[in-house]
Amino acid sequence: MKSIYSHILAVTLATMLLSGLLSFLISNVYYQVFLKDYNDDKVTAMARDISDFYRQNPELDKDNYLAHAGELGYQIFLVDKQGQKSFYGGKFSKKKIDQDIVNAVFTGKIYHGIRDFPSKTFITGFFDSSVINTIGMPIIAEGKQYAMFVRPDVGYQFGEMRIFFAVVLTFSVVISIILVMISTRYIVRPISKLTEATKQIALGNYQYELDVKRRDEIGQLADHFNSMAKSIEQLEEMRQEFVSNVSHEIQSPLASIQGFSQTLREKELPDETKKRYLSIIEEESRRLSQLSKQLLMLASLDKEESIIEKVTFNLSSQIKQVMFMTEWSWREKELAFDLDLPETYIYGDEKLLQQVWINLITNSIKFTESGGTISVAIKNSERECKIIIKDTGIGISSDSLPNIFNRFYKEDKARNRKEGSSGLGLAIVKKIVEIHGGIIEVKSEQGVGTTFIVTIPKL
Numbered sequence: 440m441k442s443i444y445s446h447i448l449a450v451t452l453a454t455m456l457l458s459g460l461l462s463f464l465i466s467n468v469y470y471q472v473f474l475k476d477y478n479d480d481k482v483t484a485m486a487r488d489i490s491d492f493y494r495q496n497p498e499l500d501k502d503n504y505l506a507h508a509g510e511l512g513y514q515i516f517l518v519d520k521q522g523q524k525s526f527y528g529g530k531f532s533k534k535k536i537d538q539d540i541v542n543a544v545f546t547g548k549i550y551h552g553i554r555d556f557p558s559k560t561f562i563t564g565f566f567d568s569s570v571i572n573t574i575g576m577p578i579i580a581e582g583k584q585y586a587m588f589v590r591p592d593v594g595y596q597f598g599e600m601r602i603f604f605a606v607v608l609t610f611s612v613v614i615s616i617i618l619v620m621i622s623t624r625y626i627v628r629p630i631s632k633l634t635e636a637t638k639q640i641a642l643g644n645y646q647y648e649l650d651v652k653r654r655d656e657i658g659q660l661a662d663h664f665n666s667m668a669k670s671i672e673q674l675e676e677m678r679q680e681f682v683s684n685v686s687h688e689i690q691s692p693l694a695s696i697q698g699f700s701q702t703l704r705e706k707e708l709p710d711e712t713k714k715r716y717l718s719i720i721e722e723e724s725r726r727l728s729q730l731s732k733q734l735l736m737l738a739s740l741d742k743e744e745s746i747i748e749k750v751t752f753n754l755s756s757q758i759k760q761v762m763f764m765t766e767w768s769w770r771e772k773e774l775a776f777d778l779d780l781p782e783t784y785i786y787g788d789e790k791l792l793q794q795v796w797i798n799l800i801t802n803s804i805k806f807t808e809s810g811g812t813i814s815v816a817i818k819n820s821e822r823e824c825k826i827i828i829k830d831t832g833i834g835i836s837s838d839s840l841p842n843i844f845n846r847f848y849k850e851d852k853a854r855n856r857k858e859g860s861s862g863l864g865l866a867i868v869k870k871i872v873e874i875h876g877g878i879i880e881v882k883s884e885q886g887v888g889t890t891f892i893v894t895i896p897k898l
Contacts, residue, residue: 447623455615471558479554479574485513486574486589493580501580502527509592516570516588517578520545529592533569536588540575544586550575553590566593629657633664645672689730692723736794736867747874752789754824755780755817761796762815768804769813777814783824785897791871792895798864799828799891806889807832823877823897829890835883843881844869 489508493499502525509515509528516534517525518541526534544550552573573588632650639647645668652658699716702708708716758780769776803813811831818825835843844865872879877895 447627448620451619451623452616455612455619475556476554479551482553482574482590483549483551483576485591486576486587489513489515489589490576490578490587493578497580505587512592514568514573514590514592516573517585518588519583519585529568531568531570533567533571536570540571541586544575544577544588545584547577550588552588568593626657629661633661636664636668640668640671645669645675689727692727692730695723696720730863734863747788747791749787750789751784751786754783754785754792754826756782757789757793758796758815758817758826761793761800764797765800765804768801772804772807772809772811774804774807774810775812777812779814779816781817781819783817783819783897785824785895787875787895788871792875795868795871795893796826796828798868799893802864803828803830803832803889806830811888823894826893826895827890828893829888831888834885834887834889835881836885840881840883844879 489505493501493504496504505515505517505525505527512528514529514531515527516531516536517527524534540550540552550573552571552575556567556569556572568590570588573590575586575588578585578587636647647668648665699720703713703716759778762776762778800813800815807813807830813828813830815829816827818827869879872893872895875895877893879894880892881889882892883889
């Protein structure tokens with residue numbers, strides 16, 4: 440499998456190569472478009488100077504003069520009408536030239552070979568040491584007419600600089616490759632650590648922490664990974680605790696049912712005792728049924744939008760209906776109700792929200808002593824409404840208050856078991872409120888009472 444290090448290295452080197460190639464092509468285009476005519480004019484002026492100087496000093500030996508001119512950094516090709524050729528200065532790599540060009544120069548025309556040199560993709564014409572890549576000009580020497588072709592000797596004029604630039608380019612490429620390899624390793628190292636960390640997380644080692652002290656995107660990724668690992672660890676602990684609680688909640692009533700059923704089958708008991716045992720079996724069965732329903736509801740609520748069915752309904756009428764449904768319970772304890780329920784319409788899931796009021800009001804009834812008071816009020820604003828359910832019950836301890844919405848949490852396990860509580864009611868209430876975009880708050884003081892405040896958007 441190709442590593443990310445080799446991948447980044449290959450991409451970087453390919454980018455360097457491509458950028459170098461494109462730079463050369465762009466430079467070649469720049470020469471062809473902008474510099475070609477300029478070089479042609481410049482070399483034409485040089486050739487004219489050579490021709491004019493000799494014309495003004497005809498006593499000079501032709502060969503010596505042109506040889507000295509060539510030594511100054513030029514390539515010179517001389518041909519007479521009989522076809523005799525002479526070369527001075529630097530050597531031409533290509534010495535062939537069309538006779539028509541030579542004849543045209545004999546007639547006095549100037550040959551612009553640099554300007555007219557054919558453009559090629561990978562060759563900058565200025566560096567092509569060819570006779571046709573010259574400036575042609577007529578010259579008369581020793582009473583004879585010649586065609587003289589001149590171009591700068593690039594190798595002579597830029598020899599040392601060419602070597603210097605070649606060395607600079609070579610070292611630049613080598614150093615660039617080394618630095619790319621080092622920098623790529625620096626970039627990839629934390630990713631390798633991240634890969635190892637993900638393996639550890641997959642093996643269940645949630646304590647593994649990435650030690651990446653960088654403030655760039657990779658450093659942020661490492662920080663997010665550490666946060667994710669902690670969240671997964673907490674989620675795993677919650678899952679294990681949830682499974683443990685479910686097992687415990689199911690096991691307890693099953694043990695009771697099994698024990699009392701076995702006693703009823705194996706022993707001769709008075710009718711009154713049998714009835715009491717059967718009543719316990721019935722109650723435990725009912726508790727199992729309630730637990731299974733609540734677990735199913737929690738599983739459904741976790742899907743949120745997939746199960747919610749919103750309609751517009753009268754919230755005050757719904758709460759009054761819940762009051763009627765629980766009337767027997769609060770009348771039996773002689774509880775007083777203080778209601779402030781102005782007509783209020785909201786947009787939500789009617790069945791789910793009814794479950795919220797049933798759970799909260801039932802809890803208030805359950806934990807309020809006989810003769811106590813429960814008040815239910817709706818406070819409206821333009822965008823939301825607050826439902827306040829307050830009782831004068833036994834209250835909740837400050838230690839337990841932050842945990843009451845946790846699944847299976849019970850402040851007094853013995854009392855809750857006696858009253859058939861599973862510890863899921865408030866978790867369900869909180870989930871329903873949240874999927875409606877609302878919040879639930881609780882204030883409580885032991886011996887004084889508890890107040891639940893549910894805030895829900897109207898739309």
